[in-house]
Amino acid sequence: MLSVEKAEVAHLLQESLSKMALTEDKGTDIRLMLQVMGGVLTETAFFFEEPDETLQAIYNKISAVLGCDAYEGDLPYWLDLDPVQIDSYTERGRVLARMAMEDWADCEFGFVEMLTMLTHHIIVSWEEEGIPRAESFRLLIEYATRCMCFEVAAQELCDVLIEKKMGRDGWTLGDCLGGLSGAAGWRLAKLNLLHKKMDKEEARRPSDFDLEHLVTAMTTEAVRMGVPAGSDWRFGLAANDCPANPPLDLLNGVEPYAQLFFSAIPMHDMRDQAVACAKAAGRMLAVLSTGDEPEIAPVIAKPLAMMAITETYQAFWVGY
Structure with a gap:
């Protein structure tokens, strides 16, 4: 009772x-x-x-x-x-x-x-x-x-990179952040490429699922985990007319683990995968830039994450 x-x-x-x-x-x-x-x-x-x-x-x-x-x-x-x-x-x-x-x-x-x-x-x-x-x-x-899948993905992707890439390959937390952010941007670019090849009758993805929409998942997760909110996410980013410079080595280091995880869950929808990677990036950003002695100050770490997701997206999508 x-x-x-x-x-x-x-x-x-x-x-x-x-x-x-x-x-x-x-x-x-x-x-x-x-x-x-x-x-x-x-x-x-x-x-x-x-x-x-x-x-x-x-x-x-x-x-x-x-x-x-x-x-x-x-x-x-x-x-x-x-x-x-x-x-x-x-x-x-x-x-x-x-x-x-x-x-x-x-x-x-x-x-x-x-x-x-x-x-x-x-x-x-x-x-x-x-x-x-x-x-x-x-x-x-x-x-x-x-x-549940988004939560498990965010935690598992962060854990596996810390264990495997940092513990074995000498990566830093910043490398992990760049790789996860890049993985999110790459999946959005791939989604757009697939969508472009579809007939309009077959296309189910709404037009408002763009880079800004995806970035929301990363920034919201970061703030939720303790990163200070603010307008300094794009501080120091390159101008739009500069050539894209994606973190390809970091992306290639993350992809085997991301693909294995998404196959095991399973999570086949590319939008879901993009959000899972963005959420993991937001969580990694919190690990990197919060606490009494953060490895990188939030004012620097936030633009790094934004640069990785933006540059990767632009490199694989803009111009195609």
Whole structure:
């Protein structure tokens, strides 16, 4: 039985989910709310020793109370799974979960049960508005799974470079940052090249997934991890008419590990891979430039990351 305090947390959690998904023109955006909910589920899974298995168990619990499986058909073309947006809103959900868990620290399993029933209540209420529960459940799974993949990717890519490239090949943290940033820029360039070859009817990538959109994933992650926010990201960058100078050696050093990881997850969507690399770069930037004695001051490290992602993107895309 829920205590008064825990019942209040459940109520506040639902209110916060709605507020985080508010838009000026649409009111509560259901897709954004599902993204925040996906972040809550993912962060909850990270409280347990086997997060991936826990997340699957949560899916099973939700499926049982909903009385249905998730929709298994193809998602419509107009439903764009923008990974930058997904990362942004699921991270908000993760923060929300950490705050809520402070009152449930003595009973993580009870928190899972509360989330299961809250999710059931929300999804069923949408069905009364004409949105089938199986479709809402499918989107929730899509968002939560991507959230976990982005988090695991960011951590694993940073860890493997520190262990293998720094420990064995003598790389610095700055080299790791340049390689990860370059890997993100290269994937965006490759995405554009693939998109250019498609017929317009086959092209599903929205035009607004550009370099600035991708950079948001890197800068947001860096600030989230403690890098000072500010407008000095492009300080000292070369002018637009200068030849591109991508960190090819660093990119080549990162790619074998990145490709192996993305094959193992698996993560095949090039946009998802680009965001995962950008998120990892943001995290590496925090390792490099925060703390009492940072290896490189943020005012220098931030433009280095920006230069690597920009120069690599321009070298492989601009002019083709």
